[in-house]
Amino acid sequence: KEFLDAASGLGQQLLLQGRLHGPESLSRELFASALRLADNQGLLDGADLAARRVRFAERVEDVVARVTVIDEIDAATRQEAAGVEP
Structure with missing residues (x-):
């Protein structure tokens, strides 16, 4: 939850800076899926x-x-x- 909150906050900042194409890039489900992908790829620890x-x-x-x-x-x-x- 803490990581997803931080990602959402950073996403909001990037959107306001015009560095993201649109608000659909801020989907919490998108962040959660990315975190699961990182875990599946062994990118979180080890x-x-x-x-x-x-x-x-x-x-x-x-x-x-x-x-x-x-x-x-x-x-x-x-x-x-x-x-x-x-």
């Missing part, structure tokens, strides 16, 4: 914690980069289908 967190962050960054490429391809395809020059 030996070599920093290295495991770095590897996980690298995997997430890779997925985000791939999704960005997919989004760019989708946007170009939509423009092409609509007859709009890119």
Whole structure:
């Protein structure tokens, strides 16, 4: 509960600073799911914690980069289908 309260507070601050896309990013359930994911990935405690967190962050960054490429391809395809020059 304490962690989720802190995450919610930080999320509110980031939203007010315009660093989040919208209030849906502040869902307590989203934070709880992220915490469960971190636990499932062994990122909350244990030996070599920093290295495991770095590897996980690298995997997430890779997925985000791939999704960005997919989004760019989708946007170009939509423009092409609509007859709009890119």
